[in-house]
Amino acid sequence: MTALAIFLCIAAQLFLVSGQILFKHAMNEAEPKPLAAKVRLLLVGVASQAVWFFLWLGLLQKWELSRIFPFEGLNPLLLVMCAWLILKETLTVESWVGIALITAGLTLVAQ
Amino acid sequence: MSDVAQLASTVRRPGVLAWFVNPYVQIINGALLDTCGEILLKKGAIASPTAQGWLSVVGLTPLASAWTWIGIVSYVLSLVSWLHVLRSVPLSVAFPLINVVHVFVPVGASIFLHEHVSGKRWLGICLIVLGVFAIIKPLVKAEEKL
Numbered sequence: 001m002t003a004l005a006i007f008l009c010i011a012a013q014l015f016l017v018s019g020q021i022l023f024k025h026a027m028n029e030a031e032p033k034p035l036a037a038k039v040r041l042l043l044v045g046v047a048s049q050a051v052w053f054f055l056w057l058g059l060l061q062k063w064e065l066s067r068i069f070p071f072e073g074l075n076p077l078l079l080v081m082c083a084w085l086i087l088k089e090t091l092t093v094e095s096w097v098g099i100a101l102i103t104a105g106l107t108l109v110a111q
Numbered sequence: 112m113s114d115v116a117q118l119a120s121t122v123r124r125p126g127v128l129a130w131f132v133n134p135y136v137q138i139i140n141g142a143l144l145d146t147c148g149e150i151l152l153k154k155g156a157i158a159s160p161t162a163q164g165w166l167s168v169v170g171l172t173p174l175a176s177a178w179t180w181i182g183i184v185s186y187v188l189s190l191v192s193w194l195h196v197l198r199s200v201p202l203s204v205a206f207p208l209i210n211v212v213h214v215f216v217p218v219g220a221s222i223f224l225h226e227h228v229s230g231k232r233w234l235g236i237c238l239i240v241l242g243v244f245a246i247i248k249p250l251v252k253a254e255e256k257l
Contacts, residue, residue, distance in 0.1 A: 057170025101242030
């Protein structure tokens with residue numbers, strides 16, 4: 001795969017994960033917030049997932065499905081990395097093993 | 112009782128369709144719908160000409176294909192199924208199971224799109240699935256906090 005295609009696959013997953021987190025916060029009953037704030041979160045979430053969708057369609061036009069679909073495996077990896085980078089959670093050994101395996105797998109798929 | 116009324120009462124009787132709303136059946140159903148969605152989106156993507164230049168980064172032209180729209184419906188149904196699953200099954204159980212899509216999609220792509228999935232690609236997919244399994248516990252924790 002080209003460097004641009006790999007970059008776009010990763011970017012698409014970032015937009016997908018951001019959308020998921022935004023939706024979760026918009027819908028979370030445990031953290032009450034004014035309607036305007038909910039709507040704003042939802043709209044940014046929808047926009048984020050729309051970017052993912054059109055990047056994904058663009059990738060599908062050029063690459064085999066069985067080659068780019070494995071990049072969905074980045075979804076859990078990115079969530080764990082977000083918790084590490086944003087929430088300063090410490091990463092357990094099993095997290096690092098998982099991150100290494102997913103990265104190694106994607107390297108093989110992208111070749 | 113007319114046939115229609117009889118059919119309606121059969122459908123409404125609890126138990127007859129209960130197996131279908133079983134969350135574990137829905138995990139498989141959701142994975143199949145997701146797989147169909149991806150294959151249909153791919154069909155829509157290749158049924159339409161690619162834009163020139165930088166616009167080719169985003170796939171807008173596939174919206175002109177009916178395949179794409181059926182794919183979107185299938186994908187949305189898979190999301191509905193997933194939300195239903197998460198109402199009764201914890202993420203730590205449901206997430207490893209939904210990862211069968213990593214097997215379903217390449218198998219579907221080779222059957223319906225005639226893609227050749229090489230041994231190297233399968234090995235990569237196996238590593239990814241193993242990695243996802245390894246990451247489940249931290250993932251569930253991250254999901255709760257993010």
